[in-house]
Amino acid sequence: MTKQKSVIEKTPASAAEPDKYLRMYQQMMSIRIFEEQVNDLYTRALMPGLAHLYIGEEAIAVGICSALRPDDYITSTHRGHGHCLAKGASPDRMFAELLGKEAGYCRGKGGSMHIADPATGNLGANAIVGGSAGIATGAAFSAKRLGNGRVAVCFFGEGALGQGLLYETMNLAQLWKLPVIYVCENNTYNEYTHYSETTAGDVLARPKAFGIQAERVDGQDVRAVYATANAVVERARGGNGPAFLLCDTYRYRGHHVGDVSREYYRSKQEEQKWVSERDPIKLFSDWLIAHKLATAGQLQTMNAEVKSTIDAAVQFALNAPYPDPLEVQQDVYA
Amino acid sequence: MSTLDVKTAMAPSATERELTLGEAIREALAEEMRRDPRVVLMGEDVAEAGTVFKVLTGLSAEFGTDRVIDTPISEAGFTGLAIGAAMTGLRPVVDIMFGDFIALVMDQMANQAAKVHYMSGGKWKVPLVMRTTLGATRRSAAQHSQSLHAWFSHVPGLKVVLPSTPYDAKGLLKSAIRDENPVVFFEDKMMYKLKGAIPAEEYTIPLGVADIKRSGDDITLVATSSMVQVALGAAKMLQEIGVGAEVIDPRTTWPLDEERLIESVKKTSRAIVIDEGYARYGATAEIASVIAEGAFHYLDQPVKRIGAMHVPIPFSPPLEDVTVPTEQMVFEAARKMCGKS
Structure with a gap:
């Protein structure tokens, strides 16, 4: 939990983009409330299957995606709701997909772990750990070859650091100077195992060994993530190759919504310490108020608006029809 | 060849x-x-x-x-x-x-x-x-x-x-x-x-259309890839003993042209499926099953499958050669199925 030196400290902490910051706050709050509603739907047995909540990690998705253009690409993970929302997905169609409804982003065929949306550059959330490293790198390959100036971001958790594909594609990305940003969200746990038990050596030394620019960022500080993302995204867009961001964060909840008894792998005190001292939304709202970019009252109003949008999205999804079973054989082939 | x-x-x-x-x-x-x-x-x-x-x-x-x-x-x-x-x-x-x-x-x-x-x-x-x-x-x-x-x-x-x-x-x-x-x-x-x-002029072949490489009335030899040449060689040997073998190549295992395969077997009443993959759980198993289901009442006897021997491919030539289906193997199997001694 030590504070990391990052690009933000080299950049003036100006309030040059107040509207952008307020938008970032709103997005973080949307993800938080969205995920709380997912947990609620699961607990009330209204959602088929499971979901992996992003609560506690909101600053990373929002900080990164705020540095992207609408036509830039992302790939996401099984813990992907935050990435999809931050890239511009609409909560109502997200919930519809989580409930397996026809109005969902994938017409109910993907579910929580496979939200994909070409309109927002979302190449798809991926339920194979590290499985999307090739897809993101390939999107960057297309961007470079087609000269459209796009950048691709590959989100993955620290659990993916054990997967060979990541290193194969980082090698290709640096060889060919592809505009791809590898964003490692170290939420401290590979499922139920502390990452220190699975990860040898210095993580940043791995991308650095390929010559890839690598930065460690405080993943609870959305401004730090945003500033660092801006720097490496623009660098990549300018043809200077890939970057790797290691974002330190913490998964407040279990590996999935059903993982509620967690004492056998981590203590309640540890969880509480992150929640009370390092909450990304609390840290950001304190900063916004201290720098007079918002009042507490304005933020509360914003929270209420977000809550009502999310509540409406849940209702939309609950009321939406399921797909016709005859659709099961559609879209196996294009 | x-x-x-x-x-x-x-x-x-x-x-x-x-x-x-x-x-x-x-x-x-x-x-x-x-x-x-x-x-x-x-x-x-x-x-x-x-x-x-x-x-x-x-x-x-x-x-x-x-x-x-x-x-x-x-x-x-x-x-x-x-x-x-x-x-x-x-x-x-x-x-x-x-x-x-x-x-x-x-x-x-x-x-x-x-x-x-x-x-x-x-x-x-x-x-x-x-x-x-x-x-x-x-x-x-x-x-x-x-x-x-x-x-x-x-x-x-x-x-x-x-x-x-x-x-x-x-x-x-x-x-x-x-x-x-x-x-x-x-x-x-x-x-x-x-x-x-x-041909000099441009052409394409759609995926999912089987091709009859040789017509015949007595037995259908369904063969893929490398085994098409083997089946054609066996068909020539069969011709010499009076057996007309039809050689049909699915060309794609998916999509699979089930209709043409079944039609051929309805005509000949006998079928051998030959493929260089392992026979167990392999392409021959699927194709034989398609034929058995689609032409059951036309079959004289069970569909036969010939594929690679169920071993890792060995290096030494005399070992490797016996793992792959040959013209002789196909000829013998077809001859027996057609009741020719």
Whole structure:
């Protein structure tokens, strides 16, 4: 939990983009409330299957995606709701997909772990750990070859650091100077195992060994993530190759919504310490108020608006029809 | 192998030329790359080296090394990259040197490429071709000799092509490149020098249409890829004892032209399915099952399957040679089924 030196400290902490910051706050709050509603739907047995909540990690998705253009690409993970929302997905169609409804982003065929949306550059959330490293790198390959100036971001958790594909594609990305940003969200746990038990050596030394620019960022500080993302995204867009961001964060909840008894792998005190001292939304709202970019009252109003949008999205999804079973054989082939 | 046995579906024309199977593949790639700037080739030693089999010789000179791209020895990595590139505006053709190496790309092909379109509710597409090889008897031992096309044929979302002639190879490869889905294209590495007639004018062959390579009334020999030549050789031997064998090549294991296979067996009442993959749980099992279900009341006896022996492919020539189906094996099996002594 030590504070990391990052690009933000080299950049003036100006309030040059107040509207952008307020938008970032709103997005973080949307993800938080969205995920709380997912947990609620699961607990009330209204959602088929499971979901992996992003609560506690909101600053990373929002900080990164705020540095992207609408036509830039992302790939996401099984813990992907935050990435999809931050890239511009609409909560109502997200919930519809989580409930397996026809109005969902994938017409109910993907579910929580496979939200994909070409309109927002979302190449798809991926339920194979590290499985999307090739897809993101390939999107960057297309961007470079087609000269459209796009950048691709590959989100993955620290659990993916054990997967060979990541290193194969980082090698290709640096060889060919592809505009791809590898964003490692170290939420401290590979499922139920502390990452220190699975990860040898210095993580940043791995991308650095390929010559890839690598930065460690405080993943609870959305401004730090945003500033660092801006720097490496623009660098990549300018043809200077890939970057790797290691974002330190913490998964407040279990590996999935059903993982509620967690004492056998981590203590309640540890969880509480992150929640009370390092909450990304609390840290950001304190900063916004201290720098007079918002009042507490304005933020509360914003929270209420977000809550009502999310509540409406849940209702939309609950009321939406399921797909016709005859659709099961559609879209196996294009 | 005799070139005389290579039947094409085309009438001979004044402009027809003889090309090897390798040349036919190169010509298909070159034509598609000229037609469509989105087509790029990538793989190990595909550029100046033209692959270990020299199938791509000359392509990097015409199209440049930014369209004929040498990759690191990193099959999963460049296949994954090609999937992402296919989703975002390119039409990559990746080269997996030996079919055995598909084990290295299985997550990318089976979990990613095959499922992207379906999982996204039909929104993302993966117009990708993976060219790879199959076939034993090159004295290359257990990790460079397998015929593993059944692995991909098992997965919904993939198409699998097995050309057996230069004519088919060219027409099918052009269709594969124009297809909106991931297509795996298996080339028999022992057939690259096989010659056959190729028309000068452009043509394509749709995926999913079986081709009758030889007509006959007494027994159907369903054969794929390398085994088409074996079946044609056996058919010639059968002719000499008065048995008319029909040789039918499905050309794609998925989509599978069930209708034409069943029609042939309804006519002949007997069938042997020959494929260089392992018979157990293999392409022969699926095709035999399709025939048994579709032509049950027309069959004189159970459908017979002949595939690779269920062993890792050995190195030593006398060991390796007995693992692969031969003309003699097919002839003997057919002779018995037809009651000829």
